[in-house]
Amino acid sequence: MEKKVTLWSYLADNSRPVSSLFYFALIMTIFFASAPQVFFAPKFHQAVLTVIPIIIFLVIPLVFIVTMGEIDLSFASTFGFAAWVFASLVKYFSFDPFLGFIIGIIGGAVVGILMGCLVVYGRISSLVASLGALFLIRGFLFVVSDSKSITVIEVRDHWMHSALVGKFYGFPMQCFWAAIFIIIAYYLYHRHVFGVHVHHVGDNPESAAQMGVNVDLTRIYCFMFCGIGAGFAGIFSTLINFTWWPTQGFGYLLLGLAAVFVGGTPTWGGVGTIFGAVFGSGVIAYMETGIVAMGWSGLWRQFFNGLIIILALLGHRFHGNRIR
C-alpha cells in the first residue's frame, strides 16, 4: 500500500519549502551576478547573518500561529517588552544577565499567554486583539521608559554574551542558536502532539474539538510560543546592540509577516512550512541590504520588498488551493 517515493513525488509533497528555496536561490543569484564584489565578501554575509536569526526567532512561531488560522501582530511589541524586562533587570537591579535573560523570556511567554486568553476567552478576532496589544504594549514601554534607551554595556564581559551573540571563527553565534531553534520547532511542528493539534485546529477547529483536542489550550500555547520567540529575538537584539530602545522590534512587524508568507505558509490555516519560513527570512533579510549593495538607492528598498512578496505569493498559488 505504501506509495513509491520518487524525486518528483518528494518535490511535489514538499513544494512549498522547495519553491521558497528556489526564490531564495534566485534572488541570491541575481545579487551575486549584479554585485559580485559585495556578495563575494564574507563580511557582507556576516552582517546579514547577524540579523537573520532575529527574524527567524520571530517568524517560526508565526508559522504556528498562521497554521492555526490566527494572526499575531503583537510580537513586534512583545519583542520590545521582553528586551525591556531584561535590560531593566540588568541595568537597574544588577541582576545576573543570565537570570535577566530567563525572566525576560518568561515575560514574553506571559504576554503571549495573555494574548491567547484575550483571543480565546474574550472571543475577539486575533487580528484586532493583537493590533490592540501591539499599541498597548508599545505605549506602556514608552511610558515606563520615559522614551529613553537603556544601555547594557555591562553584559559585554559576561559569558552569556559571547555564548549567545559572540563570534565563532567569525561566524555569529546567534546563527547556531537559531539553527537549534529551527530544529526544535521543526520537530514540534511535525512530530509533537502540540504541532499536530495546531494543524488540526487550523484546518477544522470543530472537528478537532469533537475528537477531544483541547482547542482553546492549543491556541493559548501557540500564542505563548509566539511570545517566547519574540522574547528571544528582543533579548538577542539587545545583546547585539548593548542597548534597549523604546521602538525596538517595531521595524520587524511587516518584515516578519512577509517572511512567513514568502516562505509559503498560506493564510487559510491548516498547512505551513518551517523550512519555507527560514528561506523566507533569508529572502527578506538579503532584500533589505542587497538592493543597496547592488548600487540602487535605498529609496527602492520597499518597492522591491513589495515586488518580491507579490511575486512569491503568485508563485505559491501554483501549489494549489485549499483542499476541502
Next chain:
Amino acid sequence: MEPIIELKNVSKRFGGITALDSASLHVDEGEVVGLIGDNGAGKSTLIKTLVGVHPPDSGDIIIRGEKVQNWNTKKARQAKIETVFQDRALTPQQSIVWNIFMGKELRHSFGFIRVKEQVEEANRIIREIGFTSKLIDANSPVGNLSGGERQGVAIARAIYNDAELIILDEPTTALSLIETQKVFDFVNNVKAKGRSVLFIGHNIFHVYDISDRFIILDRGKVIHKLSKEDVGSPEELIKIMKETVTGKKE
C-alpha cells in the same frame, strides 16, 4: 445488565430554543439502538450532548453506573465511546494517519509522536477497510478521498480505538449502495464482537434492518422507545413516526 451509557432528563437550550427537553435513554452492552426523528428533532444535539461536545443545561449522564461531571469529548473517548459524526469530524488538509489518531495520538515521552508506529497502523487499517488504490497511503491528505473513503477513515478511527460504544450519526448519507452496505457490514461486525452501536439515520429501512430497538425523538423529546418485536416492520415504524410528527392516528 448495566447500561454502557444512560441519559436522565437531559435538557439543552440554545438561546430561546429548546433543543433537548428532559430526554432520557440508555444503550446496553452488545445492542444496536436506532435513533430516529424528523429534521430538527434534536438527534444531532442529543448525540453531541451524549459525547461531550455540548454540556447539558440539566440532567445526568451516567457511564457504566457512575454519574459523570464536566463531561467532555476527551472523557467520552477515554470511556471508549467513539463517534462518527455526520460531518465526519475530519481535517481534510491533514493526512489519513493524523486523522485516524486525532486526539488520541500514540506518544513517546514529552508528547513526541510515535510516527513510524502510527503510519504502520494506519496503513494496516486502511487496507482492512478496503482502500486498494496505489495512489493512497497513510500520508495522503483526507481531502483527496471520495465521500465513501472519508467515511471509511472516520469509521476506521472508531474501530482502531477499540470502542465499546460506537455512535454513528447518519453514516449512510451521500453514500453509494456498495458503500452503504459496507457501513452495515461494519455495524454487524461490531455487534458480533459484543460492542454496542447507536445508529442515527433518516432512512427508516436502513435503521430498521440493523437495529435491535428504536428511540423516536420529536422536538427535543423522547416520544417512543420500541423494540423490534413491538414494531414488526419498517412500514409500521414509518407509520408510528408519521403519527408522532402529525399528532394524528392513521
